[in-house]
Amino acid sequence: MVRKLRFHERKLLRKVNFIQWEPNNLNELRMMRKYGVDRNEYTKYNKIAAEIRQLAEKLSTLETDDEFRNECSVKLIEKLYSIGLIHTKRLKRCKDICVSTFCRRRLPVYMIKSGMFNGPLEVAVKYVKHGHVRVGPNVIKDPAFLVTRNHEDFITWTDKFRDSIDTYNDKHDDYKD
Template sequence: MVRKLRFHEQKLLRKVNFIQWEPNNLNELRMMKKYGVDRNEYAKYHKMCSETRKVAEKLSTLETDDSFRNECTAQLLEKLYSMGIINTKRLKHCKEVSVSSFCRRRLPVFMKKSGMFNGPLEVAVKYVKHGHVRVGPHVVYDPAFLVTRDQEDFIAWTDKFRENIDTYNEKRDDYKD
């Protein structure tokens, strides 16, 4: 059972709205606008970054000839490298992981960066939400989908949407094998 709040505690809690909290960090606002991320996703990416940096810091404090350190470092570096979060497999790069590292691997951002889509990012997010993009054989509906290095070459429009694009560009071929 929780004790009843005192008058001054109730007064303080009336001033703070925990449900509709507005971000006041300028960097957070800039990142959310640049990558089309909402506040909850930004908070999750921020937490993953801080956890990654903590693990990398703890691993770097261990002795260099320790087998546990070498094994854990190799696993961490392989995971971050295969996800595309870091570019080289060095432990010092794990300490520099930021929210933008994760945001750059989101599907709509990657579509725009690779030249698959040239419009605004908000429209790319809508296309992903409506199911017009597939990664390999699977249609993706979540714009927070993180594209790994292995999946980069398999991002494509769905067949029906590709036909509409080709019809609009007058490149559609009616003959199909």
Template sequence: MVRKLKYHEQKLLKKVDFINWEADNNLHEVKVMRKYYIQKREDYTKYNKLSREIRELARKIKDLDQNDPFRTETSAQLLEKLYMMGLIPTKWDLAMCNGVNATSFCRRRLPSIMVKSKMAQKIKMAVQLIEQGHVRVGAEVVKDPAFLVTRNLEDFVTWVDSSAIKKHIKKYNDEYDDFEM
């Protein structure tokens, strides 16, 4: 048996509609979060917000006068930044900024880069390896799967020296050295 709701509880429940919840139309969001194994919904909403702001900034730059030196300079800076982050494939056209979305950010996450470089077979496995502390980017051990890897850092994603996985891979490739480990 359920107790009778108090007055303030009834007032709060009047404002909530349990049948038509506004977050029910988030099929695409759930699909992307499942594909890239994003554990925190806040990360996805952040990516969405950033991509929206990038598109808005590109639209504002596009609305400036064609011959304005400020437009040329800012568009070059924006394109350079987005290219270095790996969100756009080339830095020649401002129209590329319209293609930046939350999925572009998801593709630059550390687990996706690990799968792309064949360090892991699936994104879920890559997330587990990252959380366990087996992966480093440069000299820094990364334990956050939401770490965004830029184009410059892409080549520096490796295993931690003390990792059992690195040891196993070296044994498999007949490169294992007892002194080194």
């Protein structure tokens, strides 16, 4: 079993709350505040980005004429390009992936970036959570939804919310239906 803690160890543990641990990494705090991401999502994105970087590093160490390297690198590059995490189809770009590349592809952030919504990120997150945004025919209620290159053109407001926006802007069409 585990030994009993000594006096000074118990005293130190009383001062540290492991259940509600506050991060002291300034970059982590800045990213979480900027993109509206909670700690669990940040750590998931960080782990995935680290695995992608490690995989790209290992693939780049193989010989350039190796058939396995070429096949795996093409699959990796194509997948990351289709998701929208890299802009050019180069293995070198896979090494630059970080948490912010994932956060920029989230639905509320992409709505602001594309000009669909002009307001603070917190309000865009609320609109997504309340079900006012759809991608294609599907209503999305998860603000962590990653927008791929195929989905970019199909992000719209739901019909009921679009009518509310048009009524507010005096652009409501009475002869629509």
